[in-house]
Amino acid sequence: MSWSHDGAGRADSTGIEHLDGLYSYAMALSRNRAEAEDLVQETYVRAIQAMGRLRADSNMKSWLFTILRNIWFNQLRTRRNGPQMVEIEVGDDVANNIVEPSKDSYDLYVSKMEAEQVRAAIQELPVESREIILLREYEDLSYHEIATVLDCPLGTVMSRLGRARAKLRALLSETLKGSDLPSVRGTK
Amino acid sequence: MKNCGGDDGATELYLDKELSGPDLEEFRAHLEECETCREELAAAEELSRLLHRSRPLYSAPDALRDRVMQITATTAPSTGYAPPRLRKRILKILARPLQSAGRGVPRWPVLVAAILLVAALLPVPGILRQASANSYIEAAVAAHRSSLNGSLPLEIKSESPSVVTAWFTGKVPFNFRLPDVAEQVGHEQVYRLTGGRLVNYKDGYAALVSYQMQQQTISLLVASSKSAVAAGGEQVPSGRILFHYSKHADFAVITWSTHGLTYALVSSLPGSGRQSCLVCHQNMANGDHFSARQ
Numbered sequence: 001m002s003w004s005h006d007g008a009g010r011a012d013s014t015g016i017e018h019l020d021g022l023y024s025y026a027m028a029l030s031r032n033r034a035e036a037e038d039l040v041q042e043t044y045v046r047a048i049q050a051m052g053r054l055r056a057d058s059n060m061k062s063w064l065f066t067i068l069r070n071i072w073f074n075q076l077r078t079r080r081n082g083p084q085m086v087e088i089e090v091g092d093d094v095a096n097n098i099v100e101p102s103k104d105s106y107d108l109y110v111s112k113m114e115a116e117q118v119r120a121a122i123q124e125l126p127v128e129s130r131e132i133i134l135l136r137e138y139e140d141l142s143y144h145e146i147a148t149v150l151d152c153p154l155g156t157v158m159s160r161l162g163r164a165r166a167k168l169r170a171l172l173s174e175t176l177k178g179s180d181l182p183s184v185r186g187t188k
Numbered sequence: 189m190k191n192c193g194g195d196d197g198a199t200e201l202y203l204d205k206e207l208s209g210p211d212l213e214e215f216r217a218h219l220e221e222c223e224t225c226r227e228e229l230a231a232a233e234e235l236s237r238l239l240h241r242s243r244p245l246y247s248a249p250d251a252l253r254d255r256v257m258q259i260t261a262t263t264a265p266s267t268g269y270a271p272p273r274l275r276k277r278i279l280k281i282l283a284r285p286l287q288s289a290g291r292g293v294p295r296w297p298v299l300v301a302a303i304l305l306v307a308a309l310l311p312v313p314g315i316l317r318q319a320s321a322n323s324y325i326e327a328a329v330a331a332h333r334s335s336l337n338g339s340l341p342l343e344i345k346s347e348s349p350s351v352v353t354a355w356f357t358g359k360v361p362f363n364f365r366l367p368d369v370a371e372q373v374g375h376e377q378v379y380r381l382t383g384g385r386l387v388n389y390k391d392g393y394a395a396l397v398s399y400q401m402q403q404q405t406i407s408l409l410v411a412s413s414k415s416a417v418a419a420g421g422e423q424v425p426s427g428r429i430l431f432h433y434s435k436h437a438d439f440a441v442i443t444w445s446t447h448g449l450t451y452a453l454v455s456s457l458p459g460s461g462r463q464s465c466l467v468c469h470q471n472m473a474n475g476d477h478f479s480a481r482q
Binding site: 024045142 | 201204206231234235236239240241244248251252255256257259
């Protein structure tokens, strides 16, 4: 994604639309909500400060993800010798729905359950797999863009992505089987 | 290109649209013949669909969104600071369809709240050039202030846009229709229409429409474009409408003209930025929401 303009000369790009993506990336890296929020906030602070130096044809999305990643790994280096707290989050929404799924929201309930299983599976992956799955499957970054963010060769992107998908497919095998089944709504 | 066995990553390259030209054609031709690769691709697509269904992986908390919006509104670039960049950010948000402004009720008000916050922080580039525009803004600010201190009580009190619209019909020298915000936006209404009254403007009347959210009042002055001009301040084009942002006597004022009517939205900042934008955003996203009936 880049700074670009439509025929009316209006900008069609800004940083805020990547908030969910950046937060997801921060969660994939840190697996901790508080840390993820701090990471995203710091990313925007630095991005806005540096935006004046951003070229008009720059890829802003990759740039933002790169900033976030750099902040994260700098923080890791800084506190390498200190204690680290890792908190794997569980979706509250799903928990609520387990308690009381609406009779009219069965599909939504199933979808949320599925999303929660996906999140849980991704969080079981090693960090290099988590981040590459996030960048490719959720943010639609090209291999080239991923290579830029991760600062690695294209070949490494391909091999990491292949490994990550294979692990994820194994972790989600039951969910994938379930997704093949026709809807059971109304058959209970 | 080696196409079979999966060890060359061709299936994933194809899935990720990273193949092109002869490689793409070659792989497509191979797929026609190779059941193994078709099965591998089907499995990869199945996983991909499952992941895509769970987008976004996480949604940013509203509190974080608020903080980020404040950062984007208040943090100046260290070098090369240029108001056009802020305008671009505003335009992006203004241009965003209301339906996609958020997946939940609390999100889109935050976005639009920040619009006015950003707008309020934009420097006002000098004195307003057109006396008529200045006069209209002064009238709008005076009406808002009087509304706040109670000296201009509402003549029609209703939360119903249709009732307030009907009350104005025939009383002002133009026709207009207030939008049914909750219905049009499809979200929970986070502010409410409180009513309206007539106010003197030049040789005729203008419509003063009042909105309320929590303890904040927002005033919208509507007049015919024949007598009121939107001009000056920081100009931000959005679609076919040119918005003018300015600060006047500690109030944030946004004026614009469309369909033969000129609007002035007045609110107090920063406290009422959210409410003001909620009103304003209807017009920014869709210039027909406040539609003239001519």
